[in-house]
Amino acid sequence: MVDTRLCVLCRGGPRRLCGLEYCPVLVRTLSTYTLTKVSDSLSSSSPPSVFVSWVGYPQVTVAAGLPPEVGDTSIYDLPERWLDLQLDDVLRFRLTLVRGGRRLRVADVGNSFVDTVREIAMSSKPVDVEAMFEGSVRPRVLLDENMPPMGPLAPVKRLYLGSNPYVSRHVEKVYQDPDLKAVEAVLYLYRSSTPVSTITRVFSVGSLGERGQRKLVPTRWAITAVDSIISDALVRGLVDKPSINELRLYTLSRSGNLFIAILLPTRWMFEWMEAWFPGSTWNMFGSSVAVEGTGSLRIEGVSTLL
DSSP states (O other): OOOGGGHHHHTTOTTOTTSOSSOHHHHHHHTTOOOOOOOSEEEEEEOSOEEEOOTTTTEEEEEEEEOSSOSOOGGGGOGGGOTTSOHHHHHHHHHTOEEEEEEEETTOTTOHHHHHHHHHHHBSSOEEEEEEEOSOOBOOOEEETTEEEEOOEEEEEEEEESSOOOBOHHHHHHHHOTTOOHHHHHHHHHHTTOOHHHHHHHHHTTOSSOGGGOOOOOHHHHHHHHHHHHHHHHHHTTTTSOOOSSOEEEEEEETTEEEEEEEOSSSSOOOOEEEEOTTSGGGTTOSSOEEEESSEEEETTEEEEO
8 A cells, every 4th residue: 555645755757756657746747648649850939948857967868848829828838927827728738749759868968859859948928830750759758846737758860940049138138158157157147137937947058158069958957056056145145234123924726736945034044835735736635734845744643864
């Protein structure tokens, strides 16, 4: 019998702490969604969206995210606009997003296929794409707590751009600068009001950093790196600010989630905590609340360092 208290620890990840070859939570969650059926070709407008895998590094899968429609598909891969969407809508967008890609080495930043994917990644508007696939399409979706979900993976024979990408002058500037370090490029783009999702994309496809040092970066690592660079810079700007002189409470409720921020009149420090109630995604089969903090997880009968 599966100890369902492990679900909060595992979250459908590759560790499979329950010992099963599949995640029962994901099976139940995804059973109501229909995946895109991929034939040998697809006409699409990439939101834009790209994906670089991490399994097998330094060999990775480089893919363009292709929804089953043309036109303004930007909502498919623009997390900045998801806050007011229903969770079902976000999942529907993401799980119909086909990853059309190839297996390459992270140093292959000059590969012609990577060049095409990079043009998609650098665009700030949807790009029309014609894709021709080869081999079988893997029906399984990508679900990872560190990145948005994505639909099936389809090996690509050819990838054509049907429209010219629209690249902002800020993204073009950092891409063309051979001496600008990646950290400086990320902060320049952030301070230029470039969406963080766009910064992550261009970082992932090897568009930032000193010319001889550029490599493909797995999407989940790119998300972590960009978030860390921006967060560290923001914290450096906060630590010397005067402390508030009162206790403050802020709340936000969206899509069944309740966010609570408590500000204390003290020196800079923080703790992030999550509570998963019975019936919620990663506590679907539990009977008590699971509380996870930045240092440990506390749940009935289970305590572990994270």
